[in-house]
Amino acid sequence: MMGQITFDKNEVVTKTTAGLIILPKEHFLVTRKTQPPENRNRIGKSACDQCSYCTEFCPRYLLGYEVMPHKVMRSLGFTLTGEAIWNQWAELCCACGLCTLYACPEDLFPKEACDKAKYDMRQAGIKFTQTKPVVVHPMKESRRVPQSQLRKRLKVEQYDVETPFEEIDFIPSEVKIKLQQHIGKPAKAIVNVGDYVNEGQIIGEVSENDLGAFVHSSIKGKVVEVTNEFIRIQKL
Numbered sequence: 522m523m524g525q526i527t528f529d530k531n532e533v534v535t536k537t538t539a540g541l542i543i544l545p546k547e548h549f550l551v552t553r554k555t556q557p558p559e560n561r562n563r564i565g566k567s568a569c570d571q572c573s574y575c576t577e578f579c580p581r582y583l584l585g586y587e588v589m590p591h592k593v594m595r596s597l598g599f600t601l602t603g604e605a606i607w608n609q610w611a612e613l614c615c616a617c618g619l620c621t622l623y624a625c626p627e628d629l630f631p632k633e634a635c636d637k638a639k640y641d642m643r644q645a646g647i648k649f650t651q652t653k654p655v656v657v658h659p660m661k662e663s664r665r666v667p668q669s670q671l672r673k674r675l676k677v678e679q680y681d682v683e684t685p686f687e688e689i690d691f692i693p694s695e696v697k698i699k700l701q702q703h704i705g706k707p708a709k710a711i712v713n714v715g716d717y718v719n720e721g722q723i724i725g726e727v728s729e730n731d732l733g734a735f736v737h738s739s740i741k742g743k744v745v746e747v748t749n750e751f752i753r754i755q756k757l
């Protein structure tokens with residue numbers, strides 16, 4: 522629900538990859554996640570009836586945070602001014618996706634409206650701070666979403682089967698290591714094409730004044746490509 526979608530079969534795993542879910546291209550989740558932003562906004566602007574189910578199910582709202590995606594949906598009706606007042610209700614959203622993929626009875630995109638609102642607020646330098654005390658909603662426990670219902674809504678029931686785990690000793694002949702796998706600034710490559718590196722050797726660094734993380738080589742090999750985004754290493 523929170524994951525990124527990719528059609529690139531050469532996409533690599535990083536330390537923040539929790540798992541891969543492979544679905545047919547025409548699957549509900551794929552079509553939902555690949556809707557162009559203009560479509561999402563246009564549909565949301567015209568079809569949201571402000572039923573507020575998105576807010577009533579929102580786990581952050583139920584915890585007592587001032588997150589109200591139904592109010593954020595109102596921001597879609599504005600073009601040049603006026604949306605900022607509604608954007609602030611998105612600031613404390615954790616992008617779990619429950620509103621878009623489960624709660625909204627009209628298959629709209631409140632989570633994506635919150636993403637946009639948070640982005641717009643960052644661009645405008647606006648920071649929302651909750652002033653009300655954080656008090657857990659009395660209905661929180663009653664509004665927990667049963668996993669079986671969620672699987673049904675996401676149309677993944679057919680994949681809920683026993684999956685044998687097969688442990689294999691996989692040693693890749695080449696690795697592509699991303700320089701940004703973490704929050705903050707990307708690491709800067711400190712190796713060049715043609716360098717030889719050992720397994721565990723630091724190959725990307727961040728300056729001590731920046732928030733970020735060092736990047737290490739996962740294999741012993743030769744550096745064959747260095748860009749601002751990644752370092753490619755061939756196994757020796």
Ligand code: SF4
Nearest residue numbers: 569571572573575625
């Ligand atoms: S649940 Fe859907 S229709 Fe209802 S207020 Fe939220 S976005 Fe609008």
Ligand code: SF4
Nearest residue numbers: 579614615617618620
């Ligand atoms: S995506 Fe954000 S607004 Fe939607 S349910 Fe999750 S926390 Fe709430």
